[in-house]
Amino acid sequence: MVLSDDNRIRQSNFKPYLINPGGIFLDKKERIYKTLSQIVGDEKWVSNSPVDCWAYSYDMTYKRPQMPNYVVLPKTPEEIQSILRLANAEKIPVVPFTAGTNIGGLCVPEQGGILMDLKRMDEILEINEEVRFAVIEPGVSQAQFAQELFKRGYRFGWPVGPPSASVLACAIHHGIGGMSGRYGLNSNHITGMEVVRPTGEILMCGSPAIRRDSWQSCMPLPRFDGLFTGTLGTTGVVTKLGVFIPPVPDYVHIGTFAAENLTDMEKFMRTFSKYEYADDLTAISWWLSQVPIPYPYVEKPKGAPEWTGYTVLYAFTEKELENKIDVFNKVIKDLGKQGNTIKSTDVPEESKRGRTQLPSQIVGSTKNYCKMGGGGIAWPGTFTPSNRWVAVYNLWKEIYTKKAKIPLSPSTRVTMYRGCHYGMLRIMTPFPRDRPEEEANAAWCVREAAKVLIDAGGIPYKPPTDFAREINKRADPGWIDLICDIKDMLDPNGIMNPGKWGVR
Amino acid sequence: MADNFKDLKWYSQFFRKCSKCGTCKSAYSYGPPPTNATICPQGEYFKLDSYYGSRAKSFLGQAILENRVDLTDPAIQEDMQKAVFSCTVCGGCQTQCQLDYKPWIIDYIEEMRHNLVNRGIGPTKAEKIYQEKVIKDHNPYGETHSSRFNWLKDVRNLKTDGNTVYFAGCTASYRRTEIAKSTASVLTKLGEDWAVMGENEYCCGSPLLRAGLREEPQKLAEHNVDYLNDHGFKTIVTACAGCYKVLAKEYEKWWGLKLKAKVLHTSQYLEEKMKKGELKLSSVPATVTYHDPCHMGRHMNHYEVDMEGKKQWKGSYIQIDKPGLYETPRNVLKAIPGIQFKEMYRNRDNSFCCGAGGGIKASYPDVALETAKTRIKEAEGLDGVQKMVTPCPFCVTNLGDATKALGSKVEVVDLIQLVDQALKK
Structure with a gap:
């Protein structure tokens, strides 16, 4: 087949619909409902009931409930094309949704509209073991993907999110996982994508743009996938994603360590990460090491190290693993000689296994985080250079334990990513959902923490709207202009998840 | 009340x-x-x-x-x-x-x-209809109360005193009489001094409880408990997972109504006999799988909760300290010579519901049927499986409906039927 012909066919192959299937006397609400039903072929896959819409109105975070006007569950890219064309004709917002498990209210509609629930698009289209990539639809869950990859001896960067969470949504929003120390962010694993643009055109990015069955890499083509990555569902609907899948190595060692303070811990992590030996190199403050996070704040017991950590070292041979362990031990020993408080620790095997056994119901359900707090969880999750971690952490401690009306645990995590000395810095903040004053207290802490973080040079990932506003206040005007221009070009009617970027 | x-x-x-x-x-x-x-x-x-x-x-x-x-x-x-x-x-x-x-x-x-x-x-319209029937005739099927034990006529005379009482339940009494007859046959073959409640057996109340009613099932509970306690039975045996949950757990939980007799599902009763060496089973050559009824499995899990905050914090969930009946029916099934047992992918705590529960067999029959079809297809995916065995008349009914709808070769049978077949006279 001539591939360009195939592409042309796809552009003209979207499902046509009648603009006004019920006749001229239908009001707008009824008209949109009927048209959506026609597009997806069955009223079963559409709702405008407040009962159904309510279930899409909030998430784990403190974000106030905001309901969509419609929920629609398409099955194909062609149906999505038609929905977006309808939304443009009616000037109505569209919010893409997979599992709604992000920590940023990203799928909570700011301005109502059509919530596009993509869970029916849940096929793993290809697992190519020779070239080591997989092609998935948006509704493929971490659990589903893990099951299929494990059977074949492959893996992915499993986050500490729920097993129900979408692999695709995590990857296109720069989610991280258990391989981020070795392979980078999950967005670094993207090898290609199919996207429906806000105006309904369909396109491919990366190698499948040239040959539809080749999903090996986004490069060397221009990185147009970047237009749809990290953009919070505001620039299009990604309907297929190619991702790199590395093999599961035969050997693994989980090294554990502790330090009396973050200064020493960061120095160890920075030193050890230069070898690029660790798939995962993470440290957590004492409060986060408690299961669950103490709510409200409690003093750390005297003598307990403030920071503990672990590193996951995979290898394909025993010798390779031995070498990695030797280097890990050597770095600790050498730093110890210099007066650094870092030291190896011994933790139960069960606890160690928890570091690699992902996705996990226990971790992913946020049980470890918010069980004691009472159902709610929020955090400024950020990418921050490691040499700023200490300064930010100290400011966060001040906010959480001293300035907050109700002191909260500074339950902080740092994880080193591949590439240079930066990584995740986040403070996980549980709160009770049924006590508004305490919820507001947690929200205040999170927002203040985000502000000092951005001022220090960190960038929140998957930012909720209040973070986006803080980012934009400090952003380069040229960068903001470019966002606006891109948004206007791709989405002239501003229908895609409006309000999330804080600029359009 | x-x-x-x-x-x-x-x-x-x-x-x-x-x-x-x-x-x-x-x-x-x-x-x-x-x-x-x-x-x-x-x-x-x-x-x-x-x-x-x-x-x-x-x-x-x-x-x-x-x-x-x-x-x-x-x-x-x-x-x-x-x-x-x-x-x-x-x-x-x-x-x-x-x-x-x-x-x-x-x-x-x-x-x-x-x-x-x-x-x-x-409740839903369909629930309202069967609820009225339960209130009037003590069964959800609209059958006369007096005909509850008609099935027994083929087995033996009505006997209402003995050590053990068989609580048949509405589904086995009116719709799945083969299960009731098999239970009677098994009890007899095992030499049990068994009785039935006769016209004094009322619906256990499960269909009303599941639909959110409170006072009406209480009346049924009080009637059943009064009768059972007054007649000095030592053991209550039921072959129905729904009745078992209500009798063994809910009468006391909701209304503090304590049964003096021990409540056993037939699978428990049979396992006890097995442990005593009293269950002599002959060969039933068949490749089978087992479907866990929710009422016997997950619903019978007992949860340890720290309501006072003595171990963790107030209201915290600690653990399941007593699991539901998962192994008991499997032990009985596997004890039948000639049985080749194959486990479905979804089993025990992760079993997939037959689709009939919670009143939806009546209210949302399409959902019930589609769910049951999914389960039957799962069994069909197991190489050579001829029978799906389950110890619940309501599961048997709904899963049986799905086999008909699918034209499946998998036969759905109650555990007690298989045991009856295997039990030497």
């Missing part, structure tokens, strides 16, 4: 602890190897998040309690009824949940139904 039911506001201390993580939407375990399967029949059918797992129920409870939707609007009433009453209340979501919400999920869903019933937004 005094009871131990809690209202929706009370349950809100737990359902507001739902983090909305969605772990309840599928049955996943890391393993290794990682395993993943669908677990929520309602969610799989409707797909909307308002129907999926205990997460959805948390949203709905809040909407009801905090007036987030206008429940005076008839259209919204209808939607709310559908969302709340089309759940099989199977507890598959409960098994997955990791939060303090977990122990309360089943009771809370039924309380949500009760709340809607009080508002006139329930």
Whole structure:
């Protein structure tokens, strides 16, 4: 087949619909409902009931409930094309949704509209073991993907999110996982994508743009996938994603360590990460090491190290693993000689296994985080250079334990990513959902923490709207202009998840 | 009338602890190897998040309690009824949940139904019809009360005194009489001094409880408990998973009604006999799989909760300290010579509901049938499986309906029928 012909066919192959299937006397609400039903072929896959819409109105975070006007569950890219064309004709917002498990209210509609629930698009289209990539639809869950990859001896960067969470949504929003120390962010694993643009055109990015069955890499083509990555569902609907899948190595060692303070811990992590030996190199403050996070704040017991950590070292041979362990031990020993408080620790095997056994119901359900707090969880999750971690952490401690009306645990995590000395810095903040004053207290802490973080040079990932506003206040005007221009070009009617970027 | 039911506001201390993580939407375990399967029949059918797992129920409870939707609007009433009453209340979501919400999920869903019933937004039309029948004739099938033990005429004379009483339940008495007859046959073959309640057996109350009724099932409970306690039975045996849950757990839990006799599901009764060496079984050559009824399995899990905050914090879920009946029926089944047992992918706590529970067989038959078809297809996927065995007449009925609809070669039988076949006279 001539591939360009195939592409042309796809552009003209979207499902046509009648603009006004019920006749001229239908009001707008009824008209949109009927048209959506026609597009997806069955009223079963559409709702405008407040009962159904309510279930899409909030998430784990403190974000106030905001309901969509419609929920629609398409099955194909062609149906999505038609929905977006309808939304443009009616000037109505569209919010893409997979599992709604992000920590940023990203799928909570700011301005109502059509919530596009993509869970029916849940096929793993290809697992190519020779070239080591997989092609998935948006509704493929971490659990589903893990099951299929494990059977074949492959893996992915499993986050500490729920097993129900979408692999695709995590990857296109720069989610991280258990391989981020070795392979980078999950967005670094993207090898290609199919996207429906806000105006309904369909396109491919990366190698499948040239040959539809080749999903090996986004490069060397221009990185147009970047237009749809990290953009919070505001620039299009990604309907297929190619991702790199590395093999599961035969050997693994989980090294554990502790330090009396973050200064020493960061120095160890920075030193050890230069070898690029660790798939995962993470440290957590004492409060986060408690299961669950103490709510409200409690003093750390005297003598307990403030920071503990672990590193996951995979290898394909025993010798390779031995070498990695030797280097890990050597770095600790050498730093110890210099007066650094870092030291190896011994933790139960069960606890160690928890570091690699992902996705996990226990971790992913946020049980470890918010069980004691009472159902709610929020955090400024950020990418921050490691040499700023200490300064930010100290400011966060001040906010959480001293300035907050109700002191909260500074339950902080740092994880080193591949590439240079930066990584995740986040403070996980549980709160009770049924006590508004305490919820507001947690929200205040999170927002203040985000502000000092951005001022220090960190960038929140998957930012909720209040973070986006803080980012934009400090952003380069040229960068903001470019966002606006891109948004206007791709989405002239501003229908895609409006309000999330804080600029359009 | 005094009871131990809690209202929706009370349950809100737990359902507001739902983090909305969605772990309840599928049955996943890391393993290794990682395993993943669908677990929520309602969610799989409707797909909307308002129907999926205990997460959805948390949203709905809040909407009801905090007036987030206008429940005076008839259209919204209808939607709310559908969302709340089309759940099989199977507890598959409960098994997955990791939060303090977990122990309360089943009771809370039924309380949500009760709340809607009080508002006139329930029961469903179909439930109303069978509820009236239960109240009038003590069975949901509209059969005369006096004909309850007609099946017994083919077996022996009515006998109402003995050490052991067989509580047949409505489904076995009126619709699955082959199960009742097999149970009678097994008890007789084992030399049991057994009786029935005759016209004094009323519906256990399960169909009413599941639909959110409170006072009506209490009357049935009081009647059954009074009769059973007054007649000095030592053991109550039932072959129905639904009756078993109500008799063994709920009469006391909800109304403090204690049965003097020991309550056993037939599988427990048979396992006891097996351990004593009294179960002499001959060969039944068949390749079989086993379907866990929710009422006997997940619903019989006992949860340790730290209500006072002595171990963890107030209201925290600690663990399942006593699991439901998973191994007992399997032990009996596997003890039959000639049986080749093959486990379905979804089993025990992660079993997939037959689709009949929670009143939806009557109210949402399409959901019930599609769910059962899924389960039958799962059994068909096992190489050579000829029979799906389950110890619940209601599961047998719904799964049997699915085999007919699919034209499946898998035969659905009750465990007691297989034991009867294997039991030497």
